Structure formats: structure tokens, C-alpha cells
Amino acid sequence: MDKNMKVLVVDDFSTMRRIVKNLLRDLGFTNIQEADDGSTAWPMLQGGDFDFVVTDWNMPGMQGIDLLKAIRADASLAHIPVLLVTAEAKKEQIVMAAQAGVNGYIVKPFTAATLKTKLDKIFERLG
Amino acid sequence: MNLDNGVHVSLEEAKQLVEYLESGQQDKADELIAKIQNPINSELFAEIGKLTRQLHDSLMNFQLDSRLTDLATADIPDAKERLNYVINRTEEAANKTMDAVESIFPVVDTIQSQIKTVKPLWKKLMSNDLDVNEFKELCKDIDVLLKTTENETKHMHGLMTDVLMAQDFQDLTGQVIRKVIDLVREVEDSLINMLTVFGISSDEAKEIAKPSVGENLVEGPIVNTEERDDVVTDQDDVDDLLSSLGF
Numbered sequence: 001m002d003k004n005m006k007v008l009v010v011d012d013f014s015t016m017r018r019i020v021k022n023l024l025r026d027l028g029f030t031n032i033q034e035a036d037d038g039s040t041a042w043p044m045l046q047g048g049d050f051d052f053v054v055t056d057w058n059m060p061g062m063q064g065i066d067l068l069k070a071i072r073a074d075a076s077l078a079h080i081p082v083l084l085v086t087a088e089a090k091k092e093q094i095v096m097a098a099q100a101g102v103n104g105y106i107v108k109p110f111t112a113a114t115l116k117t118k119l120d121k122i123f124e125r126l127g
Numbered sequence: 128m129n130l131d132n133g134v135h136v137s138l139e140e141a142k143q144l145v146e147y148l149e150s151g152q153q154d155k156a157d158e159l160i161a162k163i164q165n166p167i168n169s170e171l172f173a174e175i176g177k178l179t180r181q182l183h184d185s186l187m188n189f190q191l192d193s194r195l196t197d198l199a200t201a202d203i204p205d206a207k208e209r210l211n212y213v214i215n216r217t218e219e220a221a222n223k224t225m226d227a228v229e230s231i232f233p234v235v236d237t238i239q240s241q242i243k244t245v246k247p248l249w250k251k252l253m254s255n256d257l258d259v260n261e262f263k264e265l266c267k268d269i270d271v272l273l274k275t276t277e278n279e280t281k282h283m284h285g286l287m288t289d290v291l292m293a294q295d296f297q298d299l300t301g302q303v304i305r306k307v308i309d310l311v312r313e314v315e316d317s318l319i320n321m322l323t324v325f326g327i328s329s330d331e332a333k334e335i336a337k338p339s340v341g342e343n344l345v346e347g348p349i350v351n352t353e354e355r356d357d358v359v360t361d362q363d364d365v366d367d368l369l370s371s372l373g374f
Contacts, residue, residue: 013218014218014222015218015221015222015225018221018222018225019225022225022228022229022232026232057345058345058347063345087347087348087349088344088345088346088347089348089349089352089358089359089360089365090344090346090349090357090358090359091357091358091359091368092344092357093344093345094359094365094368094369095368095372096344098369098372098374105365105369106362106365107359107361107362107365108348110362114362
């Protein structure tokens, strides 16, 4: 996995963005940008050649699931792996995310080890 | 009153009616009129009259219940402020903690890298395989490491005290949240009273009611996972579910 890849962290809580950024930095990722919801993330993604998106689900503007669907529906972005990190824990939602093409699903509260395992798995699969 | 509709009043009834009116028994007078007009419906009228009065009284009571007014105009806005305070204090605590931790990370990295520098020559020393020049070099490296460790552990100690002190939000927000829980309980009681007045049993309502869910099914953190079967309880559950879907 290329540690120089460009990562976008999307969460409406700045503290959660900070936690995720610190964990990613600890795993060696240095090129990290932030957005506070899907509608802020969307224009960044379109012009930003990002390689990976970590997003929350429940956000005030555009929600994470809608961001995921938008990414999958856009030919130039559809290849970007998306990891959902969310407190949403209904089975129905996990199925919905899987059907929308999510690459990983982490429920909050989560641990650094869980994040590492999921990242390894996602990039191992993508080759 | 239309007496042409086959309704007949007897002299006796008329006398009775006058008597009721003269003695101020309006209820009985109305009842008698109703009975004369339509003997079958009189009971129904009486019942509707009773219910109307009850409803009127109940509504008056609600208006008079100043506690309810206070709840709406003072306590609930106050609760909103309290909950905002909780958000602010917890955010502040999280940031204070992360400030400290983020400044500890590079310190630990520096110490680790200095240990790495010392290690090869140290190993040589331990196996009696060190010449004089190497020994001098090792002494310099160890000197640097000792100074760094001494200064930085002092610094880290201070930062860890900051982390410790940042946890004081738990006590303060706990007190505030407890007050809001009391308020919610009071509002709940008032609402249940209101439902009772309108003849809706709260047990009945409980069965139909489900927590409201936003668009995209969002609900936020599930606090009663053990009571529900439509949610996952931990990451293992998520992984199992995803792998059952072929993930």
C-alpha cells in the first residue's frame, strides 16, 4: 500500500477527524485532507485526485451513504475505495452500504487495531 | 324547539320545567327539555354534556398548570443550553487531550531514534568488542540520550497532567446531564397525563411507537443494543454480516 496516497477524511465532528488523522498518520499516511460533510467533500473529490476516502455516515449536509453513492456513480471517481467509520449500527444500514459498494465498515467506538486491519484488508484486495 | 315535530309537552312537565328554572337547576331543566324532545336521546345528551364539561375542565387545568408553561418557556430552553454546554466541554476536553498527546508523539519518536543510534555501539560494549574511539562516540551518544530523556520526561509529565485534568469534564457534564434527565422525566409525566385526559393509554401508545429515524435510516449511536435485534453490537457482528453478504 502506497503511504503517500491522498486520503480524504470526512466527519462533521472535528475531534473525530483529528482522531482518524492521528491514527492514519501513525500508520504512515501523511497526505491527509479533511471535509466536514459530504457536500464539502464532493467538490474536493472532483478536483483532487484522492486515492482513498474515510467517511462518517450521519452528517448534517450530505450524508456519508449519499457521498458513497455519488462516488460510485461518477465514472472518474468510482474506483476510489471508501471506508465508512460510523456509529450507525443497524443491520439494514450495513447491507445498504454493502450494496452501495462500500469497501469497509467500521462501527464507532473503534480501536486503532480495527482501523489498521480494515485498511490492510481493503488495500490487499485492491492489490 | 319545534313542537310541530310530534313533540308534545304535558302541563305537568311544563310546571316541572318552570320549577327547575325558578330554583336555578339549569342542568335538570335542560335534561327535561331533552327528554321531552327525544326521550331516547336524553341519556346520550347527558353523557355528551358530561364529557364536554370534563374536556373543558381539563383544558382549563392545562392552562392553569403554570408548571407546564414554565417547562416550555424556561426549562426546555435552559436544557438546550445545558446540552450545548456538554457538547462544548466534551469537545474542549477531547482537544486538550489530543493537544497533549500530539505533542508527546514527536518526543517519544526522538527518544526512540536516539536509542536506535546508541544501540549498535552499546551492543559492542556489552560483548567487550569496543575500541577507544567507539567508546568515546558511545559516551557522547549516551550523554545526548540522557539529556533528552531527562528534559523530555519532565515535559511529558506536565503534558500527562494536562490529559488528567482534561478529564474533569466528566464530573461537570455528568451533573448537567442528570438535571436534563430529570427534566425529560417531568415532561414525560406531563405528556402522559395529557394522553390520559384524552383517553389514550400510554401502554397502548408504547406498542405502536418506535424511535424516529431520519432519512437514510440514520439513528446515531444505539444505546440499547441488547434490547434490539435489528442492530449489530460490535465490529465482529459487522464483519460477520458483511462476510455473509460475500464480502
